[in-house]
Amino acid sequence: MSSSxxxxxxxxxxxxxxxxxxxxxxxxxxxNGSRPFDIKVNNPDFFKRVLQEGSLGLGESYMDGWWxxxxxxxxxxxxxxxxxxxxxxxxxxxxxxxxxxxxxNLQSKKRAWIVGKEHYDLGxxxxxxxxxxxxxxxxxxxxxxxxxxxxQEAKLKLICDKLQLQPGMTLLDIGCGWGGLSxxxxxxxxxxxxxxxISAEQQKxxxxxxxxxxxxxxLQDYRDLNQQYDRIVSVGMFEHVGPKNYPTYFSVxxxxxxxxxxxxxxxxxxxxxxxxxxxxxxxYIFPNGCLPSVKHIAQASEGxxxxxxxxxxxxxxxxxxxxxxxxxxxxxxxxxxxxSERFERMFSYYLNACAGSFRARDIxxxxxxxxxxxxxxxxxxxx
Numbered sequence: 001m002s003s004s005x006x007x008x009x010x011x012x013x014x015x016x017x018x019x020x021x022x023x024x025x026x027x028x029x030x031x032n033g034s035r036p037f038d039i040k041v042n043n044p045d046f047f048k049r050v051l052q053e054g055s056l057g058l059g060e061s062y063m064d065g066w067w068x069x070x071x072x073x074x075x076x077x078x079x080x081x082x083x084x085x086x087x088x089x090x091x092x093x094x095x096x097x098x099x100x101x102x103x104x105n106l107q108s109k110k111r112a113w114i115v116g117k118e119h120y121d122l123g124x125x126x127x128x129x130x131x132x133x134x135x136x137x138x139x140x141x142x143x144x145x146x147x148x149x150x151x152q153e154a155k156l157k158l159i160c161d162k163l164q165l166q167p168g169m170t171l172l173d174i175g176c177g178w179g180g181l182s183x184x185x186x187x188x189x190x191x192x193x194x195x196x197x198i199s200a201e202q203q204k205x206x207x208x209x210x211x212x213x214x215x216x217x218x219l220q221d222y223r224d225l226n227q228q229y230d231r232i233v234s235v236g237m238f239e240h241v242g243p244k245n246y247p248t249y250f251s252v253x254x255x256x257x258x259x260x261x262x263x264x265x266x267x268x269x270x271x272x273x274x275x276x277x278x279x280x281x282x283x284y285i286f287p288n289g290c291l292p293s294v295k296h297i298a299q300a301s302e303g304x305x306x307x308x309x310x311x312x313x314x315x316x317x318x319x320x321x322x323x324x325x326x327x328x329x330x331x332x333x334x335x336x337x338x339x340s341e342r343f344e345r346m347f348s349y350y351l352n353a354c355a356g357s358f359r360a361r362d363i364x365x366x367x368x369x370x371x372x373x374x375x376x377x378x379x380x381x382x383x
Contacts (some may be wrong), residue, residue, distance in 0.1 A: 016047035027082035029075065037074035041067045055085065059280035059353075062343045067197060073350060076356025080266070110372070124205050125338070127178070128322050129331035131278035134180030135205070138236035138266060139317040139365040143383075148323040156184040158232060161382040163262050164368055165189040169230040172196070172256055174222050175237025179206025180216070186213040194229070196222055223248060228258050238267035239289050243275060246292070254304045259372050263305065267292060269314075269364040285350050297368060305370035309381040314364035321355035 014326065021031055030038045031293030041047075045068040049057040059066060069075045079085065083333075113318075118180050131137060132152040139150030141158050173182045176195030178204075186193050192214040197203050198221060206217040230254055239261065241249050255265055270291035300305065328351065332344060357363050369381060 014044065014047060016051055017044075019051060020047045023084055023087055024242060027051040027078040027084055029078055033040040037069065037078060039069045039075065039192060040069050048367070053143060054134040054279070056279040059284070059346075059349055062349050063342055064072050065345070069252060072352035073318075073325075073359070076353045077359040080355075080357055080360035080362045095105075123177070124201055128235050129335065130328045134184060135178035135209075136180050137177055139268075139313060140315060140320040140323075142316045142319050148327075149318070151320065152180075156181055157188075158382055159235070159264055159367070160185055161229045161268065162187050163233060163264055164366070164379075165191050165231060167191065170194070170231045172229040174225075174232065174253075175240075176202070176206060177236070178202050179209045179217060182206065182215050182217070186210065186215050186371070191231070194218065194227075196220055196225065202328070210223075223252055225256050228256055228275075230258055230261050232257050232261065232263040233266070234264070235266040236263060236268075238373060240286065240292055242288065242290050243290075243296060246296060250304045254372065257372060261372065262308075262375075263370040265297070265366070265368045267297075267366055268317075269297075269366045271362065271364065281350070283376065284346055291363060297366075301370060305372060306374040307368060308371050308375060309367075309369040309380050311367040311369075311381070311382070311383070312364050313367065314361065315359055317357050317358040317365050321351050321358065325351040325355070344358065369382060
């Protein structure tokens with residue numbers, strides 16, 4: 001239904017319209033306005049759906065074509081900067097989901113494999129076209145970089161330098177993805193790497209990528225690891241661990257790290273300590289995920305490690321996500337042979353919403369460096 005049809009339905013007399021109009025006005029966003037971040041509404045039921053269902057209704061109605069926005073990233077930046085997400089109603093399902101997270105372990109060993117099957121196993125073709133040659137599906141480091149390839153390689157170097165890798169060392173890569181970091185560390189630093197993933201598709205590509213290198217890629221849960229390493233790294237995996245498993249996670253890392261070792265945790269982080277997860281992201285992108293807070297990490301690591309360094313590069317994730325979105329759009333004509341138009345809208349919404357969130361500094365990206373007993377004399381950490 002076109003915007004002109006909406007006018008014919010006298011939607012300005014609709015109470016739902018008036019509420020949404022007022023809320024969006026707080027973020028300087030107009031309904032059917034002319035600016036790139038204004039929204040174009042195609043279905044008059046959009047307003048009621050968003051107010052009744054919150055974030056889930058906003059995302060699903062976009063997937064259904066009920067509304068459009070030329071610059072979704074700017075839309076979300078403005079919405080989050082104005083704090084509108086806190087004004088949306090909490091749907092009963094969201095309340096029940098949070099209650100379930102408190103009572104049950106949504107990231108148990110059995111459930112931990114869900115995200116691997118539903119997201120990371122979407123297809124290597126999709127991610128290969130969207131990501132850089134190292135297939136890094138995590139925040140790049142743009143300090144001195146001009147391209148995504150440069151920024152992701154800079155991120156890999158930053159991690160390896162922070163870990164002070166030396167030839168002959170053993171490195172455990174928890175949540176190794178498609179093996180890019182494992183390959184980079186083995187090839188450029190001469191270390192022996194064991195990578196662990198819960199995605200069968202990732203394991204296949206990682207094994208192929210690392211052929212001929214001193215790298216082993218395992219398909220298993222991190223809780224089953226029981227071998228000591230000189231260094232441990234975990235990039236973009238802690239978001240799937242869940243608060244109920246944080247103590248176990250740090251116990252596992254401590255068990256597998258030599259007394260004089262180093263551990264680097266690279267994770268998206270929340271500004272607030274709670275169990276709230278965006279319901280649309282939980283349903284369509286990362287099932288059972290939960291973003292840790294500073295408090296979560298500090299409390300769970302206490303008694304296991306000395307925190308040597310904490311580095312926030314969250315602002316760099318905005319540029320990373322927009323680079324992914326640009327590549328996704330460029331590859332869509334070819335990808336459309338396998339994926340539906342609804343999937344294209346879903347994935348575009350996801351990338352832009354996340355970019356807007358990082359731009360608004362609503363969420364962060366932390367690299368935290370730990371040692372079991374504290375490094376004598378301290379560490380001069382690479383930046």
